[in-house]
């Protein structure tokens with residue numbers, strides 16, 4: 001799903017009005033109608049009072065339409081107009097009048113702190129103060145109102161966006177941003193919904209398709225794209241009946257050190273469970289029995305050093321080398337890595353201590369095979385590219401880095417981001433239970449397993465991250481978050497492939 005910018009959505013908005021031969025008031029009615037349906041289907045006529053805070057632009061206009069529809073369906077509604085300026089939009093004014101025409105309980109104007117209504121824990125608040133028209137931080141008494149709402153303990157539903165949040169930029173300071181429990185957003189999720197600094201303001205979100213101009217949306221390129229099940233399914237490559245293990249490639253997992261052999265076992269198992277035809281593991285000598293016992297499906301080659309890597313000698317040509325898990329960053333391992341980089345032409349996958357070695361010795365970055373995949377978590381990324389001021393700055397730095405070294409970078413997080421030269425892919429699977437030891441080693445194995453099957457490195461990264469998250473979601477369904485271990489993620493990889501093609505159950 002493409003993630004459009006506020007500017008692109010505004011363009012789509014005016015084009016739709018022109019091409020569909022409707023007025024902007026009609027479009028507002030359509031958008032707000034979809035919000036009303038969602039609220040109505042959840043509240044089912046409940047007699048709870050709904051407090052709606054409307055700005056004076058079109059986000060406020062949406063709020064007024066929602067208020068009218070709720071009132072017409074028998075809900076108790078109290079509307080507050082947050083009068084932050086005198087510049088009311090045309091559609092706000094039209095809907096202000098329409099609302100006043102159907103009730104004697106007219107909206108209450110809030111002009112300063114003295115006008116703030118009482119909001120209690122358990123109240124239902126709709127936030128329709130600002131949407132994609134926000135162009136500066138919320139200040140003064142309006143910011144105080146936002147805090148008043150946030151502190152109330154009410155359930156907060158934001159319309160289009162939590163008021164105070166920009167669509168693309170992280171804010172300089174977070175005073176004056178609504179902390180929503182749920183956001184119903186129009187046409188496209190906004191980029192800030194996925195950034196670590198801002199995602200908590202959004203709560204859960206749902207995208208409502210308000211029918212903006214299809215042609216414009218299809219031909220407009222975006223900087224980022226959200227990967228959910230529908231998108232991931234399209235990335236899957238069918239297996240041919242007439243095939244053998246050689247068709248699915250040979251993955252070589254290189255890493256491990258004394259006490260950390262488990263990491264490479266996890267990666268290798270994940271590579272095989274993702275469909276690699278063959279998997280070899282290169283480890284220090286101490287890993288031999290462990291790997292052979294834990295994973296009889298893998299072949300094992302050992303270093304001549306007992307406890308750490310020193311020289312990676314292999315007599316075959318793997319389709320993908322995945323390097324770094326549990327390898328340590330000692331001089332011998334570093335030398336081995338440098339030599340391996342010099343000898344390898346095909347894209348590699350570099351994780352964990354492989355990344356730490358690159359950070360310690362930046363000259364190695366120039367040796368990275370083109371289109372290799374790097375999979376740092378935020379701390380590893382910081383070591384690699386240096387500190388950043390905020391999430392937007394971080395993204396700029398990553399883009400500069402991947403362009404300079406011609407690599408693909410997966411930044412792991414609640415929503416993992418896959419950076420390619422062309423686009424950012426934001427992952428929408430996974431859960432908090434996956435913050436557990438070894439989950440990253442499993443991801444490296446999954447992406448390597450796909451690369452060995454000749455998935456393009458960008459696709460392997462994007463698809464691998466999605467599958468890994470989906471396997472974690474399946475694990476969570478069975479055992480809750482706390483009991484998920486890295487091995488459980490691997491155990492659910494098969495289920496994740498099946499789940500990709502399972503049609504959603506019709507709940508009606």
Ligand SMILES: NC(=O)C1=CN([C@@H]2O[C@H](COP(=O)(O)OP(=O)(O)OC[C@H]3O[C@@H](n4cnc5c(N)ncnc54)[C@H](OP(=O)(O)O)[C@@H]3O)[C@@H](O)[C@H]2O)[C@@H](O)CC1
Pocket residue numbers: 009010012013027028031055056057058059060062084085087089129130131132133134135136137138139159160161186187210212
């Ligand atoms: N596009 C679509 O697809 C559709 C959009 N729809 C809806 O319209 C919403 C966008 O509406 P909008 O453009 O009127 O802007 P909105 O967010 O209501 O802000 C109002 C004005 O506030 C001002 N202002 C900004 N920051 C400020 C601040 N900190 N403190 C004080 N004032 C500030 C600024 O005006 P300025 O003062 O800069 O002239 C701004 O224009 C969108 O989110 C969705 O809900 C749907 O109805 C249908 C389809």
Ligand SMILES: [K+]
Pocket residue numbers: 059127128129130131158159160161162163
């Ligand atoms: K809002």
